[in-house]
Amino acid sequence: MKAPVRVAVTGAAGQISYSLLFRIASGEMLGKDQPVILQLLEITPALEALKGVAMELEDCAFPLLAGIVQSDDATVAFKDADYALLVGARPRGPGMERKDLLEANAAIFSAQGKALNDVASRDVKVLVVGNPANTNALIAQRNAPALDPRNFTAMTRLDHNRALSQLANKTDSTVNDVTHMTIWGNHSSTQYPDLYQAKVSGEAAMEKVEQDWYENDFIPTVQQRGAAIIKARGASSAASAANAAIDHMRDWALGTAEGDWVSMGIYSDGSYGIQEGLIYSYPCTCKNGDWEIVQGLEINDFSRGKMAATEQELAEERDAVAHLLP
Ligand code: NAD
Ligand code: LMR
Helix, strand or coil, rough: CCEEEEEEECCCCCHHHHHHHHCCCCCCCCCCCCCEEEEECCCCHHHHHHHHHHHHHHHHCCCCCEEEEEEECCCHHCCCCCCECCCCCCCCCCCCCCCHHHHHHHHHHHHHHHHHHCCCCCCEEEEEEECCHHHHHHHHHCCCCCCCCHHECCCCCCHHHHHHHHHHHCCCCCCCEECCCCCECCCCCCCCEEEECEEEEEEHHHHCCCCCHHHHHEEEEHHHHHHHHHHHHHHCCHHHHHHHHHHHHHHHHCCCCCCCCCEEECCCCHHHHEEECCCCCEEEEEEEEEEECCCCCCCCHHHHHHHHHHHHHHHHHHHHHHHHHH
């Protein structure tokens, strides 16, 4: 049996975590041979609810669950963490854009970036789920100067998975037939789900769908899916968000499927002409616990315009939180 790794999860008594923690503890994120110690962070008023979640985790008798830490102190929850899933943040309600949460949530990520900087493993892999995820990841990263900026990522895997299902449904296929899906940019309504690279059963997806469906149905459906869930469910996506977080971390830690890629919000190195230093979603492959941007894709004018629009929004969000970016 391997030595246990430490997985910190914030917002651990919230709705996403209620789907997420049990799957991490059962080995779905890091493998069925990898014991985990869960280090759970909540705000003080939610500690009692967190206790209940921890009791349920115990009651599952997961063979891979090697310990549970519960705290309202980030320096306790992040101590020596190998993985950190930053979920704890306010969700949006009907009629809001995710960036409307910036003011409420940004301070959380500057404090947590500092705490990660001080106490986490020097190789900690950080996934920001709390919205607006890309800019919150930027805030955390910039407040953790001692850590590698590549280790701060934002979740666009839910958008990626949504796009897989929409395309599979449209082409009477299954998600297993769809590859090379890409979400560019922000986890927001400006994100660009790109079908020019995508394939269905090895053939170009754009040869199987009409341009009109792509522009006027597929793209807005994926961009607005979070809002549609909120409208239908009365609460923001939770189980699907947890599932995407598992997918993101699993692929980052254990590698992406041969010959395919995934979408991850990562620290831009200027690839594809995007401003360096933004947390921008790119097509990535992962190997040996590290990610790499897929290079050399042909970008047409339509895609270029959409990629620039979502980049512009991220630059505006960054400028709005300049006071939190040391
Ligand atoms: P929720 O309100 O059910 O849970 C959030 C939890 O975070 C609460 O228990 C709260 O007490 C806790 N919390 C608040 N501040 C905290 C802090 N400083 N430290 C630790 N914990 C703190 O919300 P949820 O539905 O679980 O959603 C959480 C976040 O995830 C929201 O911002 C939501 O918009 C976002 N989200 C992102 C994606 C994505 O694809 N990136 C998908 C779904 C939801
Ligand atoms: C989602 O995409 O479902 C989440 O980001 C929640 C939201 O506010 O849309």
